[in-house]
Amino acid sequence: MNGRDITPAFTARVEAIMRQAAQTAIVPRFRALAENDVIAKAVDDVVTVADHESEAILTGLLTDLLPQATVVGEEAAFADPAIFERLRSGLCWIVDPLDGTNNFASGKAPFGVLVALADGGETIGGWILDALSGRFCYAHASGGAFVDGERITARPTAEEPPVAALSTVYMDPEEREQVLAHIAPHYRMVDIPRCAAEQYPRLVLGTNDVSIFNRTLPWDHAAGTLFLNEAGGRAARLDGSTYRVDEWETRGLIGAATPRLWDELAERMARL
Template identity: 60%
Template sequence: MAETALDEAVAALMRDTAQRTLLKHYQQLADHHVTAKAADDVVTIADTESEAMLAEGLARILPEAAIVGEEAAHADASVLEHLSDSLCWIIDPLDGTNNFAVGKPPFGILLALAEKGETVAGWIYDPLTGRLCTAHRGKGAWLNGERFTARPSGQEPPIAAISLVFVDQEKRAALLEHIAPHYALVDIPRCAAEQYPRIALGINDVSVFERTLAWDHAAGVLFLNESGGKAARPDGSPYRVDRHLEPGLIGAASPALFDALAERMSLIG
């Protein structure tokens, strides 16, 4: 399928799904619509309805592609084996579920298409604002249909959102002692569908992520890289969806900002 036709089909599916599932339930959840999935993590009826609708729609768009959805993988870990398939859809049906569950933004939908473990296309949709970020490997990035280039904030010190949610105590202490003093720290949104656009749009300059699950990061990493920023492992190696259980990822609004942070992180191990 041609890229333009693919983008149009995926965008239409995301908008329709958001309207019929996420926005239908937003600020309308009953207690029985929210279930604990893990420590400090929940799933809602909106997650499951959105994933079902997205999976059905993506299967129609590219029937030859396997599908890895966040909730399907949670129910059956063998689904993750498809991340290295010749073609694979990756679905985060509701990114920022913890925010959504208490009736506040940000939240969004993340979709990616991977080929043998490498992301080749990604889409990030914000249902409340309609913002759509799109990227294709080697072809660039778009924001609401317009070609887009990432921009740093221009602030000094640079603005950093450092996620400590999944960091062990020793590494957390090292980050706060050796990395944080070089940056102006801001709160994380607990939503990759918001964090990656914040980096590219000059709201934040850098982010550090510990957990790097494919549905959270595949689309955002590609969007940032294709827009002229840089997202990669701290050692500079590329992010691959079939190695998403490995910890550690840096996102930056420019290669220079990435290099400066990566060098500092190399000193703390």
């Protein structure tokens, strides 16, 4: 295994690791967290004991699976930002041990586990597990996208106007006002799930047509952008450039079920 040979057997091992983390650290604590199991991490953001335990499981087992790869876990990088530098070269696992933590801590779905494998800043494999339903989405570069083992092609909702889930949480007030005033009227707006492990599948499975993401940290978007692109949709920066995990400070990303829907939204965003 040289890191780029992402075979079905390799994906099966990644899936088993992710399911072990979910079933050991996450699901048993759903709606069973003690008060001291939840800690404020930032404004409108929390971390739980489940995040930390899941990350420890994933980090250990993924390292065993591919020892030549470093690991960038969300909680480890939050504690030590120098860990981000691992994204710049060589093979690197990118781990979101509990995506949708705010939902999880509030006792509601969705939430999941995200794992990606990058090489020199380029995502080459992505795996997305819904912790409650067990739905497993995955993709590898030039290898297609799959849901529960079945190859899938992204499909739009076919609604008019198209369905949009626009994440404005991390926008500054002026930018948020511009998006709501000049972008939102062209779409049927729906709530965001606050969970990338749910949002990217929605763009592939015919639930949503387009999404805007402002903050684009690698553990939230590495797996999902690859999954959407390999399914035939499009995920890219606002200028059309490819999403790279080593550009973690860059903001702005559009995801769409089809390239046409992406182009239409990008043109509107460019006029703001």
